[in-house]
Each structure stands twice: as C-alpha cells, then as structure tokens.
Amino acid sequence: MLLDPERAATSEALKLSADRIDEAVYGVLGRLAAWSCQPSTPNSQPSSPAVAPAITFSYSCRDTREFRETYASWLMLQAFRLQQGDGAASYQQMKAALGEPVSVVPREREGAATGSAWWLRSVAGSGGKGVEVVEASFPAVARGRMAQAHRESSHFTEFDGHVPAAGGALDPCAEGNAFSVTDLEGAAKCPYQFFLKRGLGLRPLEAAERDKDVWLDPLTRGSQLHDIYAALLRRCRDANRCPDVRMDGAWLEALAKDTLARLNREMPAATAEILERESRDLLADVELFLEGECEDSSSEPLGFEVSFGRPLGGNEEALARAEPVEINLGGGLIFRIAGRIDRIDRIGPSEFEVLDYKTGGFWRDDFKGTFNGGRRLQHALYGLAAVELLRPRYRKAKVTGAQYYFPSHKGRRERKRIPAPTPAQTAAVLGDLREVIVAGAFVHAHDEKDCKFCDYTAACGGGVHAQAEGKQGDATLKAYGRLAAHV
Numbered sequence: 001m002l003l004d005p006e007r008a009a010t011s012e013a014l015k016l017s018a019d020r021i022d023e024a025v026y027g028v029l030g031r032l033a034a035w036s037c038q039p040s041t042p043n044s045q046p047s048s049p050a051v052a053p054a055i056t057f058s059y060s061c062r063d064t065r066e067f068r069e070t071y072a073s074w075l076m077l078q079a080f081r082l083q084q085g086d087g088a089a090s091y092q093q094m095k096a097a098l099g100e101p102v103s104v105v106p107r108e109r110e111g112a113a114t115g116s117a118w119w120l121r122s123v124a125g126s127g128g129k130g131v132e133v134v135e136a137s138f139p140a141v142a143r144g145r146m147a148q149a150h151r152e153s154s155h156f157t158e159f160d161g162h163v164p165a166a167g168g169a170l171d172p173c174a175e176g177n178a179f180s181v182t183d184l185e186g187a188a189k190c191p192y193q194f195f196l197k198r199g200l201g202l203r204p205l206e207a208a209e210r211d212k213d214v215w216l217d218p219l220t221r222g223s224q225l226h227d228i229y230a231a232l233l234r235r236c237r238d239a240n241r242c243p244d245v246r247m248d249g250a251w252l253e254a255l256a257k258d259t260l261a262r263l264n265r266e267m268p269a270a271t272a273e274i275l276e277r278e279s280r281d282l283l284a285d286v287e288l289f290l291e292g293e294c295e296d297s298s299s300e301p302l303g304f305e306v307s308f309g310r311p312l313g314g315n316e317e318a319l320a321r322a323e324p325v326e327i328n329l330g331g332g333l334i335f336r337i338a339g340r341i342d343r344i345d346r347i348g349p350s351e352f353e354v355l356d357y358k359t360g361g362f363w364r365d366d367f368k369g370t371f372n373g374g375r376r377l378q379h380a381l382y383g384l385a386a387v388e389l390l391r392p393r394y395r396k397a398k399v400t401g402a403q404y405y406f407p408s409h410k411g412r413r414e415r416k417r418i419p420a421p422t423p424a425q426t427a428a429v430l431g432d433l434r435e436v437i438v439a440g441a442f443v444h445a446h447d448e449k450d451c452k453f454c455d456y457t458a459a460c461g462g463g464v465h466a467q468a469e470g471k472q473g474d475a476t477l478k479a480y481g482r483l484a485a486h487v
Contacts (some may be wrong), residue, residue, distance in 0.1 A: 027343045028075060029075075035055060036055075045177075053078075057072075059073065061101050062101070069097065072094070074210075076094070077089070077094055081110025084097075104117055104120065105114075105425050107121075108121070119134065145262055152467065156441065156477055157322065160443065160467070161441070161442035161444065162440055162476060163193060163195065163199070163440040164440035166199045167438040167440040167443075168197075169436050170194075170337075170437050170438075171434065172184065172430075172434055173332065173333060173334050173335060178338050179198075179311075179336075179337060179338070180337065180338055181339050181381050183197075184375065184430075185374070185375050185378070187374075187433060187437060188377070188433055188483060189374075189375045189438075189445060189450055190450055190451075191263060191436055191441060191444075192442045192443060193445075193456050195442035198457060199442070202456070212270040214274075215269040215270070216263065216282075218359070218360060220263075221278075222359040222360075225285060225289075225408070226283070226342060228256055228286055228289075229304070229306075229342075229343075230305045230343075231255060232248060232289075232293070233293070233304050235248065235303045237302070237304075242293075242294070242297045243293040245291070245294055248290060251289075252286060252290055253283065256282065256283055256286045257279075257283070260282065265353050283411055285359070288413065292407055298347070300345060300347075301345050302319075302344050302345060302352070303317050303318075303343065303389075304344075305340055305341075305342065306319045306320050307321075307340040308322075308325050308338060308385060309321075309323060309325065309337065310339075310340070319390065320389075325338075325385040325388045329423060329431075330427060331427065333427055333430055333434065335381075335430065339355075339379055339382065341386060341389075342356050342357045343355040343357070344389075344390070347400070348400075350394055350396040351397065351400050352386060352399050352400070353401055353403060354386050354399060354402045354403070355402070355403045355405050356382070356405065357405055358406045359407075359408050360406075360411065361406070362406040362414040368487075370418060370421055370425070370487065371421075371487065372486075372487070373483060373487070374429050374430075374433050374483045377429070379401075379402030379418045380425075380426045380429075383401070383428075386399050387399055399420055400419065400420055401418060401420050403415050404416040428486065429483070432480075432483040433483055436474075436479045436483060439476060441477055441479065441480055443468050443471070443477055444460060444468040445465070445468070445482055446465060446469050447465070448465045451465075
C-alpha cells in the first residue's frame with residue numbers, strides 16, 4: 001500500500017489517486033462523445049443531417065444510509081447549462097428546474113403502483129389529519145406511536161420497563177429463587193437488561209464469525225488462568241508449604257504449556273504468529289502470578305474455586321456445596337445465592353479474606369467506594385457466603401474483608417482491598433435492589449457508558465438514556481434512586 005507521494009517518488013509510471021478521478025471523468029466524456037455521433041433514429045441514413053440523440057441525466061439526491069442530501073456531479077450541471085444556454089447557471093437553479101425528486105412516492109396518488117406508494121402520497125403534507133387516517137387503518141402503527149409518546153413523557157410506563165407482574169416471579173427473596181452475584185450486580189446496573197435476561201429468558205445472538213486476530217477471548221483466557229492459579233495453590237496447600245519459584249516454576253510452566261497445547265487442538269489459532277504471541281503473554285502472566293505469591297506470604301490460601309449452588313464435579317474443594325448459600329440479612333431479606341469464590345485466605349485464627357481474580361486491566365475510577373450503587377456486591381455477598389461455607393470447620397469464622405486482585409501484567413498486580421461492610425450496610429443496599437425488582441421497575445441504565453459492552457443494546461432503541469434520566473421524578477423509581485446513591 002503506497003501513498004501518492006511514495007508512488008510519485010518511485011516511478012512516474014505509477015498512477016496516483018487523482019488519476020483515477022481523471023480517468024473516470026474522461027470515460028464519461030468519451031461515452032457522451034461516442035453517443036452524440038450516433039444517428040438519432042435507427043432508420044436514419046448516413047447522408048442525413050447529423051442530429052444529436054437525446055441524453056437523459058439523473059442522480060441520486062438522498063443518501064438513505066446517512067439520511068442526508070447528496071448533490072449532482074459537475075458534469076450534470078454543465079449539461080444543464082448547455083441545455084439552458086446559460087453558462088453561469090447554478091446548482092440551485094438546476095435543482096429548482098428539476099422540481100420534486102422522482103421516488104417511490106408518486107407525484108399523484110392515482111399513479112401509485114402499490115398500496116404503500118398510495119398511502120405515502122396520500123398522507124404526505126397532510127399533517128395531523130393524515131396521521132389519524134393512517135392510525136385508524138393500521139392499529140400496529142397507532143400502538144407504536146403511543147408507545148413512543150409514553151417513552152418521551154416524564155412518567156415511567158409499561159413501555160419503559162414497568163412490569164409489576166414480573167416482580168414476584170423475579171423476587172430474589174422468593175422461595176425457590178437463587179441468583180448469582182453477577183445477576184444481582186447486573187440488576188443494579190441496568191434493571192431493563194436484567195428483565196430481558198432473567199425475566200424473558202432472552203439471549204444475544206452469537207457473533208457469526210470470531211475475530212481472527214484473537215485466539216483466546218477474555219472469558220476463555222481468564223477461565224484458564226483461574227484454573228492454573230488454583231492448580232498451583234492446591235499443590236502447595238497439599239504439601240503444606242508456600243509457593244516457591246525453584247520448586248514450582250518449571251512445573252507451573254509445563255502445566256501452562258500443556259493447557260495452551262490442548263486449547264490449540266480444540267480451537268486452533270488462526271496463525272502461528274497469533275499462537276506464539278498469546279502463548280507468550282499467558283506464560284508471562286503465569287510467571288508473574290507465581291512471583292507475587294512468593295513475595296506475599298502474609299496469609300494462608302485455603303480454598304480455591306469454591307463453588308456453591310452448582311453441581312459438584314470430581315475435583316471440587318472440601319468447602320464446596322451443591323446447594324445455594326442462604327444469607328439472612330434480617331427484616332425478611334433472605335437471599336439464596338449461587339456462585340464460585342476464586343479464593344479464600346486465612347489471615348488469623350478465625351479471620352478470613354475472600355479474593356476475586358481480575359485478569360484484565362485495573363481502572364482505579366471503577367473501584368471507588370464500596371457498593372457503587374449496587375453494581376459491586378461480590379465482596380460483600382461472597383464474604384457472607386464464605387462464612388456459611390467455613391462454619392462447619394471454623395465455628396467462629398469471620399470474613400474481615402475482600403480483595404479484587406489483578407495479578408496479570410495488564411493489571412500490574414494491583415490489589416483493591418475493601419473491608420467487610422456491616423450487615424446493616426449490606427441490607428440497605430440489597431433491600432433497595434429487591435424493592436426495585438419486586439416493583440417491576442425495570443428502568444434502563446442512565447449512564448451511556450453502562451451500555452458500551454452490553455449484548456442487549458439492539459433491544460433498546462435510541463435515546464433511552466435521556467428518556468430514563470427524564471423519568472427520575474416518577475414515584476415508581478424512588479427505590480432505584482436510593483439504590484444508585486449507595487456509594
């Protein structure tokens with residue numbers, strides 16, 4: 001790929017981008033010249049006086065993809081000038097002379113070839129009367145316009161996500177309901193997405209083709225790193241020792257390479273270069289994790305990938321259980337949650353800490369505060385769940401805090417420590433979240449940034465953030481306002 005200056009410096013024989021335009025113009029003019037030399041009628045004799053045949057010029061005056069007006073070529077303007085005998089005629093004069101553009105909307109409705117064209121011609125320019133006629137003839141159009149009017153109002157309506165009938169079925173405290181922490185955090189982030197996912201059971205379509213420049217997507221890569229981290233720490237726990245580079249380095253590298261080889265057999269990388277690059281990066285992250293564990297021996301890693309509320313496999317932790325964990329916060333707030341705790345560390349005789357690995361990058365602004373309006377619940381709920389899982393072995397077990405640990409090169413081994421919130425603080429947040437769900441107040445997220453990586457944006461339409469912002473004063477959304485205020 002050579003730029004014009006590079007082409008000019010290489011050889012005069014190489015064409016430039018401007019040459020393509022000149023060639024296109026030359027081609028059009030050449031065709032016009034050839035056409036003008038043809039006889040005007042098939043029966044004209046060679047000796048007949050030369051009469052130039054008629055030529056019709058037209059152009060597309062509307063870009064339907066970008067919804068903007070387009071303009072004719074200067075060639076058409078020149079033809080108009082020749083026709084009018086006015087060498088100074090302007091584009092505006094040509095546009096006025098052409099009149100109304102020819103389209104699927106006929107000039108007169110009697111000339112319509114289809115029913116749609118007849119309706120378009122009939123209601124064009126008729127104002128409110130035309131709208132009334134269309135709505136009376138097409139009830140679905142009338143309902144759609146009514147829905148749009150409700151969305152643009154200051155009231156929170158069924159067309160915005162107010163579904164009281166779904167509140168009881170999705171109540172996180174209802175008997176038989178068990179939610180993951182991710183589900184609850186998602187409900188706080190965007191209740192509307194929570195309703196689409198858990199209420200209606202909608203699932204986004206998978207991408208037709210995966211990115212060929214990426215071998216391991218973030219989810220797959222993170223899952224494999226979690227398994228490798230757990231395997232290392234189980235090895236050290238079973239040997240009753242701390243991780244050691246000399247004792248574990250070669251073993252860990254071999255495990256990571258075996259994992260990469262297996263993944264490449266199951267889902268081959270597009271090229272050898274991609275395989276080499278991503279393998280090198282993953283091995284570097286594994287090595288960095290081992291170094292971090294060797295440097296920090298202040299706690300005793302006790303449980304790894306501890307699942308609850310999920311079927312138990314053959315390689316489960318002793319602390320794991322198949323049943324969901326029931327968390328009683330008082331006042332009727334009893335949550336049944338399911339999930340998997342990445343790691344539980346013992347930091348004292350009866351004191352423990354839960355860790356959650358984050359294999360991506362660390363953004364400090366994303367971890368301000370404790371609850372972030374209910375969007376960050378994992379540290380609190382996993383801490384309470386860990387207490388329930390530990391009690392059969394440690395009667396006085398107490399979780400004093402949690403860590404969000406970023407052990408990779410991208411995360412720079414950052415650790416965000418959050419002290420365990422009081423039961424009253426956790427109950428206040430979850431109480432407001434439950435009230436939002438039970439009321440069926442499935443409002444859209446107010447912050448447009450929340451939709452950046454959402455798989456459900458196609459179901460929302462345009463302007464939903466501004467519309468949701470304009471409905472904050474509705475009484476139905478008071479609980480959501482309180483929830484968002486929990487920092």
